[in-house]
Amino acid sequence: MQRLTAWVLRMEQRPLLRDTRSSVSLITASVFLVSASDALIKLGSADFTVWQLYVVRSSIAIALLLLWLGFSRSAGLWRNLICDRWILLRSAALTLMWIAFYAALPHMSLSLAALALYTAPLFIALLSALVLRETVSPNRWLAIALGFVGVLIILRPTAADFSGMTLLPVLAALLYAVAAVLTRARCSDRSALVLALNLNLCLCLVGATMLLGHQLLGTPQPSLPSDFLAPHWVVLGPVQWLLMGVLAVLMVLMSAGVAKAYQIGPSAVVGAFDYSYLLFAMFWGFVLFKEIPDTGMVLGMGLIAASGVWVLRS
Numbered sequence: 001m002q003r004l005t006a007w008v009l010r011m012e013q014r015p016l017l018r019d020t021r022s023s024v025s026l027i028t029a030s031v032f033l034v035s036a037s038d039a040l041i042k043l044g045s046a047d048f049t050v051w052q053l054y055v056v057r058s059s060i061a062i063a064l065l066l067l068w069l070g071f072s073r074s075a076g077l078w079r080n081l082i083c084d085r086w087i088l089l090r091s092a093a094l095t096l097m098w099i100a101f102y103a104a105l106p107h108m109s110l111s112l113a114a115l116a117l118y119t120a121p122l123f124i125a126l127l128s129a130l131v132l133r134e135t136v137s138p139n140r141w142l143a144i145a146l147g148f149v150g151v152l153i154i155l156r157p158t159a160a161d162f163s164g165m166t167l168l169p170v171l172a173a174l175l176y177a178v179a180a181v182l183t184r185a186r187c188s189d190r191s192a193l194v195l196a197l198n199l200n201l202c203l204c205l206v207g208a209t210m211l212l213g214h215q216l217l218g219t220p221q222p223s224l225p226s227d228f229l230a231p232h233w234v235v236l237g238p239v240q241w242l243l244m245g246v247l248a249v250l251m252v253l254m255s256a257g258v259a260k261a262y263q264i265g266p267s268a269v270v271g272a273f274d275y276s277y278l279l280f281a282m283f284w285g286f287v288l289f290k291e292i293p294d295t296g297m298v299l300g301m302g303l304i305a306a307s308g309v310w311v312l313r314s
Contacts, residue, residue, distance in 0.1 A: 023260075030254045048240060050102050052207065056241075060244060064248060094202075101172040127267075144271075150301070151300065211231060278301075
Protein backbone atom coordinates (compact mmCIF):
# COMPACT_ATOMS: atom_id res chain seq x y z
CA MET A 1 0.00 0.00 0.00
CA GLN A 2 2.88 2.41 0.79
CA ARG A 3 4.46 1.86 -2.62
CA LEU A 4 1.10 2.34 -4.33
CA THR A 5 0.46 5.52 -2.35
CA ALA A 6 3.91 6.87 -3.21
CA TRP A 7 3.26 6.24 -6.90
CA VAL A 8 -0.10 8.02 -6.71
CA LEU A 9 1.49 11.02 -4.99
CA ARG A 10 4.12 11.25 -7.72
CA MET A 11 1.39 11.13 -10.35
CA GLU A 12 -0.65 13.81 -8.59
CA GLN A 13 2.39 16.12 -8.21
CA ARG A 14 3.41 15.90 -11.87
CA PRO A 15 2.54 18.89 -14.04
CA LEU A 16 -0.66 18.12 -15.91
CA LEU A 17 0.68 18.44 -19.45
CA ARG A 18 -0.72 16.99 -22.64
CA ASP A 19 0.61 13.46 -22.53
CA THR A 20 -1.16 11.71 -25.38
CA ARG A 21 0.47 8.30 -25.15
CA SER A 22 0.03 8.02 -21.40
CA SER A 23 -3.60 9.15 -21.62
CA VAL A 24 -4.31 6.61 -24.36
CA SER A 25 -2.73 3.84 -22.28
CA LEU A 26 -4.76 4.89 -19.24
CA ILE A 27 -8.10 5.11 -21.05
CA THR A 28 -7.53 1.78 -22.81
CA ALA A 29 -6.68 0.01 -19.54
CA SER A 30 -9.61 1.70 -17.79
CA VAL A 31 -12.06 0.77 -20.54
CA PHE A 32 -10.83 -2.82 -20.31
CA LEU A 33 -11.72 -2.76 -16.62
CA VAL A 34 -15.11 -1.22 -17.44
CA SER A 35 -15.82 -4.06 -19.87
CA ALA A 36 -14.76 -6.64 -17.28
CA SER A 37 -17.03 -4.99 -14.71
CA ASP A 38 -19.97 -4.93 -17.12
CA ALA A 39 -19.44 -8.61 -17.95
CA LEU A 40 -19.48 -9.49 -14.25
CA ILE A 41 -22.60 -7.39 -13.72
CA LYS A 42 -24.29 -9.24 -16.59
CA LEU A 43 -23.37 -12.54 -14.95
CA GLY A 44 -24.86 -11.51 -11.60
CA SER A 45 -27.66 -9.17 -12.65
CA ALA A 46 -30.32 -11.81 -11.92
CA ASP A 47 -29.31 -11.76 -8.23
CA PHE A 48 -29.40 -8.03 -7.41
CA THR A 49 -30.79 -4.70 -8.63
CA VAL A 50 -28.94 -1.76 -10.13
CA TRP A 51 -29.73 0.48 -7.13
CA GLN A 52 -28.41 -2.18 -4.80
CA LEU A 53 -25.30 -2.36 -6.99
CA TYR A 54 -24.84 1.40 -6.64
CA VAL A 55 -25.09 1.25 -2.86
CA VAL A 56 -23.04 -1.86 -2.09
CA ARG A 57 -20.34 -1.50 -4.75
CA SER A 58 -19.90 2.21 -4.16
CA SER A 59 -19.84 1.80 -0.36
CA ILE A 60 -16.97 -0.66 -0.62
CA ALA A 61 -15.25 1.55 -3.20
CA ILE A 62 -15.65 4.58 -0.91
CA ALA A 63 -14.00 2.70 1.96
CA LEU A 64 -11.08 1.71 -0.30
CA LEU A 65 -10.68 5.25 -1.63
CA LEU A 66 -10.82 6.76 1.86
CA LEU A 67 -8.09 4.37 2.95
CA TRP A 68 -6.05 5.27 -0.12
CA LEU A 69 -6.53 9.00 0.42
CA GLY A 70 -5.73 8.59 4.10
CA PHE A 71 -2.26 7.38 3.19
CA SER A 72 -1.75 10.46 1.01
CA ARG A 73 -2.11 12.81 4.02
CA SER A 74 -3.09 15.77 1.85
CA ALA A 75 -5.60 18.11 3.47
CA GLY A 76 -6.25 19.92 0.18
CA LEU A 77 -7.78 16.78 -1.28
CA TRP A 78 -10.56 16.75 1.30
CA ARG A 79 -11.59 20.37 0.72
CA ASN A 80 -12.13 19.68 -2.97
CA LEU A 81 -14.30 16.64 -2.23
CA ILE A 82 -17.49 18.47 -1.28
CA CYS A 83 -16.92 22.17 -1.98
CA ASP A 84 -15.89 22.06 -5.64
CA ARG A 85 -18.97 22.62 -7.79
CA TRP A 86 -17.24 21.38 -10.95
CA ILE A 87 -16.41 18.03 -9.34
CA LEU A 88 -20.01 17.74 -8.16
CA LEU A 89 -21.31 18.61 -11.64
CA ARG A 90 -19.02 15.99 -13.21
CA SER A 91 -20.24 13.31 -10.79
CA ALA A 92 -23.87 14.28 -11.41
CA ALA A 93 -23.36 14.01 -15.19
CA LEU A 94 -21.85 10.52 -14.90
CA THR A 95 -24.55 9.35 -12.48
CA LEU A 96 -27.31 10.58 -14.78
CA MET A 97 -25.51 8.93 -17.70
CA TRP A 98 -25.74 5.47 -16.12
CA ILE A 99 -29.34 6.01 -15.06
CA ALA A 100 -30.34 7.04 -18.59
CA PHE A 101 -28.55 4.06 -20.13
CA TYR A 102 -30.02 1.47 -17.76
CA ALA A 103 -33.49 3.02 -18.06
CA ALA A 104 -33.41 2.45 -21.83
CA LEU A 105 -32.41 -1.21 -21.71
CA PRO A 106 -35.88 -2.66 -20.85
CA HIS A 107 -37.37 -0.86 -23.86
CA MET A 108 -34.81 -1.49 -26.61
CA SER A 109 -32.20 -3.98 -27.74
CA LEU A 110 -28.82 -3.93 -26.02
CA SER A 111 -27.13 -3.54 -29.41
CA LEU A 112 -29.05 -0.39 -30.26
CA ALA A 113 -28.51 1.05 -26.78
CA ALA A 114 -24.77 0.41 -27.00
CA LEU A 115 -24.63 1.94 -30.47
CA ALA A 116 -26.41 5.09 -29.29
CA LEU A 117 -24.11 5.31 -26.26
CA TYR A 118 -21.02 5.06 -28.44
CA THR A 119 -21.86 8.31 -30.17
CA ALA A 120 -20.03 9.76 -27.15
CA PRO A 121 -16.64 10.20 -28.92
CA LEU A 122 -18.33 12.38 -31.53
CA PHE A 123 -19.90 14.53 -28.78
CA ILE A 124 -16.54 14.71 -26.98
CA ALA A 125 -14.75 15.88 -30.12
CA LEU A 126 -17.48 18.46 -30.79
CA LEU A 127 -17.51 19.82 -27.23
CA SER A 128 -13.69 19.84 -27.12
CA ALA A 129 -13.63 21.99 -30.24
CA LEU A 130 -16.41 24.33 -29.08
CA VAL A 131 -15.71 24.59 -25.34
CA LEU A 132 -12.02 23.79 -24.88
CA ARG A 133 -10.95 25.27 -28.22
CA GLU A 134 -8.90 22.14 -28.82
CA THR A 135 -7.81 21.72 -32.41
CA VAL A 136 -9.58 18.77 -34.00
CA SER A 137 -8.08 18.36 -37.44
CA PRO A 138 -10.07 17.08 -40.42
CA ASN A 139 -8.01 13.88 -40.34
CA ARG A 140 -8.95 13.34 -36.70
CA TRP A 141 -12.64 13.90 -37.47
CA LEU A 142 -12.38 11.31 -40.23
CA ALA A 143 -10.64 8.87 -37.85
CA ILE A 144 -13.39 9.29 -35.24
CA ALA A 145 -16.03 8.78 -37.93
CA LEU A 146 -14.19 5.64 -39.09
CA GLY A 147 -14.42 4.22 -35.57
CA PHE A 148 -18.13 4.99 -35.53
CA VAL A 149 -18.56 3.12 -38.82
CA GLY A 150 -16.86 0.18 -37.13
CA VAL A 151 -19.45 0.38 -34.36
CA LEU A 152 -22.25 0.38 -36.94
CA ILE A 153 -20.82 -2.69 -38.67
CA ILE A 154 -20.46 -4.60 -35.39
CA LEU A 155 -23.93 -3.81 -34.04
CA ARG A 156 -25.88 -3.66 -37.33
CA PRO A 157 -29.05 -2.02 -35.92
CA THR A 158 -32.24 -2.44 -37.93
CA ALA A 159 -34.77 0.26 -38.62
CA ALA A 160 -37.36 -1.68 -36.62
CA ASP A 161 -35.25 -1.21 -33.48
CA PHE A 162 -35.47 2.58 -33.49
CA SER A 163 -37.98 4.35 -31.27
CA GLY A 164 -38.24 7.36 -29.05
CA MET A 165 -36.34 5.44 -26.36
CA THR A 166 -33.23 5.73 -28.56
CA LEU A 167 -32.88 9.25 -27.19
CA LEU A 168 -32.08 7.94 -23.69
CA PRO A 169 -28.72 6.31 -24.50
CA VAL A 170 -27.93 9.24 -26.80
CA LEU A 171 -28.58 11.47 -23.79
CA ALA A 172 -26.26 9.16 -21.82
CA ALA A 173 -23.57 9.68 -24.47
CA LEU A 174 -23.97 13.45 -24.27
CA LEU A 175 -23.73 13.36 -20.46
CA TYR A 176 -20.56 11.26 -20.68
CA ALA A 177 -19.10 13.79 -23.11
CA VAL A 178 -19.99 16.64 -20.73
CA ALA A 179 -18.24 14.81 -17.88
CA ALA A 180 -15.18 14.19 -20.06
CA VAL A 181 -14.89 17.84 -21.07
CA LEU A 182 -15.46 19.00 -17.47
CA THR A 183 -12.66 16.70 -16.35
CA ARG A 184 -10.29 18.32 -18.81
CA ALA A 185 -11.47 21.93 -18.51
CA ARG A 186 -12.34 22.34 -14.81
CA CYS A 187 -10.95 19.34 -12.91
CA SER A 188 -7.53 18.90 -14.52
CA ASP A 189 -5.73 20.03 -11.34
CA ARG A 190 -7.80 17.86 -9.00
CA SER A 191 -6.77 14.51 -7.61
CA ALA A 192 -8.05 11.62 -9.71
CA LEU A 193 -8.75 9.79 -6.44
CA VAL A 194 -10.97 12.65 -5.23
CA LEU A 195 -12.87 12.59 -8.53
CA ALA A 196 -13.39 8.84 -8.12
CA LEU A 197 -14.47 9.23 -4.50
CA ASN A 198 -16.94 11.99 -5.31
CA LEU A 199 -18.46 9.92 -8.11
CA ASN A 200 -18.94 6.91 -5.85
CA LEU A 201 -20.50 9.08 -3.14
CA CYS A 202 -22.97 10.38 -5.71
CA LEU A 203 -23.82 6.88 -6.98
CA CYS A 204 -24.25 5.59 -3.44
CA LEU A 205 -26.52 8.50 -2.51
CA VAL A 206 -28.75 8.01 -5.56
CA GLY A 207 -28.99 4.26 -5.00
CA ALA A 208 -29.78 4.69 -1.31
CA THR A 209 -32.44 7.29 -2.10
CA MET A 210 -34.20 4.93 -4.51
CA LEU A 211 -34.06 1.98 -2.11
CA LEU A 212 -35.17 4.07 0.88
CA GLY A 213 -38.05 5.58 -1.09
CA HIS A 214 -39.24 2.10 -2.05
CA GLN A 215 -38.95 0.96 1.57
CA LEU A 216 -40.97 3.91 2.84
CA LEU A 217 -43.74 3.13 0.37
CA GLY A 218 -44.08 -0.29 2.01
CA THR A 219 -44.22 -2.30 -1.24
CA PRO A 220 -43.65 -6.05 -0.65
CA GLN A 221 -40.16 -7.17 -1.60
CA PRO A 222 -39.67 -10.31 -3.71
CA SER A 223 -36.81 -12.70 -2.96
CA LEU A 224 -35.27 -12.05 -6.40
CA PRO A 225 -35.40 -8.96 -8.61
CA SER A 226 -37.93 -9.18 -11.42
CA ASP A 227 -36.15 -6.30 -13.17
CA PHE A 228 -32.58 -5.01 -12.91
CA LEU A 229 -34.05 -1.53 -12.39
CA ALA A 230 -36.45 -2.66 -9.65
CA PRO A 231 -36.06 -0.35 -6.61
CA HIS A 232 -35.90 -2.95 -3.87
CA TRP A 233 -33.31 -4.73 -1.75
CA VAL A 234 -32.43 -8.37 -2.38
CA VAL A 235 -30.65 -10.54 0.21
CA LEU A 236 -27.09 -11.22 -0.97
CA GLY A 237 -25.30 -14.51 -0.47
CA PRO A 238 -21.52 -15.04 -0.06
CA VAL A 239 -20.98 -15.26 -3.82
CA GLN A 240 -22.82 -11.98 -4.42
CA TRP A 241 -20.86 -10.21 -1.68
CA LEU A 242 -17.59 -11.48 -3.18
CA LEU A 243 -18.73 -10.23 -6.58
CA MET A 244 -19.57 -6.83 -5.10
CA GLY A 245 -16.07 -6.65 -3.60
CA VAL A 246 -14.45 -7.40 -6.95
CA LEU A 247 -16.70 -4.85 -8.68
CA ALA A 248 -15.74 -2.25 -6.07
CA VAL A 249 -12.02 -2.76 -6.71
CA LEU A 250 -12.63 -2.46 -10.45
CA MET A 251 -14.73 0.67 -9.85
CA VAL A 252 -11.90 2.33 -7.90
CA LEU A 253 -9.32 1.59 -10.58
CA MET A 254 -11.44 2.43 -13.61
CA SER A 255 -13.00 5.62 -12.22
CA ALA A 256 -9.59 6.98 -11.19
CA GLY A 257 -8.03 5.85 -14.48
CA VAL A 258 -10.68 7.47 -16.67
CA ALA A 259 -10.43 10.73 -14.72
CA LYS A 260 -6.64 10.82 -15.04
CA ALA A 261 -6.74 10.00 -18.75
CA TYR A 262 -9.00 12.96 -19.52
CA GLN A 263 -6.90 15.21 -17.30
CA ILE A 264 -3.60 14.64 -19.10
CA GLY A 265 -4.67 14.01 -22.70
CA PRO A 266 -6.62 15.84 -25.43
CA SER A 267 -10.27 14.98 -24.93
CA ALA A 268 -10.96 14.15 -28.59
CA VAL A 269 -8.06 11.67 -28.69
CA VAL A 270 -8.96 10.03 -25.37
CA GLY A 271 -12.61 9.88 -26.38
CA ALA A 272 -11.76 8.07 -29.62
CA PHE A 273 -10.17 5.24 -27.65
CA ASP A 274 -13.40 4.72 -25.72
CA TYR A 275 -14.42 2.72 -28.81
CA SER A 276 -12.07 -0.03 -27.61
CA TYR A 277 -14.80 -0.97 -25.12
CA LEU A 278 -16.57 -2.88 -27.90
CA LEU A 279 -13.45 -4.90 -28.65
CA PHE A 280 -13.07 -5.85 -25.00
CA ALA A 281 -16.79 -6.56 -24.69
CA MET A 282 -16.54 -9.05 -27.54
CA PHE A 283 -13.55 -10.66 -25.81
CA TRP A 284 -15.51 -11.14 -22.59
CA GLY A 285 -18.49 -12.34 -24.61
CA PHE A 286 -16.33 -15.10 -26.07
CA VAL A 287 -14.62 -16.02 -22.79
CA LEU A 288 -17.66 -15.92 -20.49
CA PHE A 289 -20.65 -16.41 -22.77
CA LYS A 290 -19.16 -18.40 -25.68
CA GLU A 291 -20.15 -15.72 -28.18
CA ILE A 292 -18.11 -16.13 -31.37
CA PRO A 293 -17.58 -12.95 -33.48
CA ASP A 294 -18.72 -13.19 -37.10
CA THR A 295 -17.15 -11.61 -40.18
CA GLY A 296 -18.90 -8.27 -39.60
CA MET A 297 -17.59 -8.08 -36.05
CA VAL A 298 -14.02 -8.80 -37.18
CA LEU A 299 -14.31 -6.10 -39.87
CA GLY A 300 -15.70 -3.66 -37.31
CA MET A 301 -12.85 -4.43 -34.91
CA GLY A 302 -10.36 -3.73 -37.68
CA LEU A 303 -11.93 -0.34 -38.43
CA ILE A 304 -11.95 0.60 -34.73
CA ALA A 305 -8.29 -0.39 -34.39
CA ALA A 306 -7.43 1.60 -37.55
CA SER A 307 -9.33 4.57 -36.13
CA GLY A 308 -7.23 4.51 -32.96
CA VAL A 309 -3.96 4.36 -34.87
CA TRP A 310 -5.12 7.18 -37.17
CA VAL A 311 -6.07 9.38 -34.21
CA LEU A 312 -2.63 8.90 -32.65
CA ARG A 313 -0.83 9.74 -35.89
CA SER A 314 -3.02 12.69 -36.92
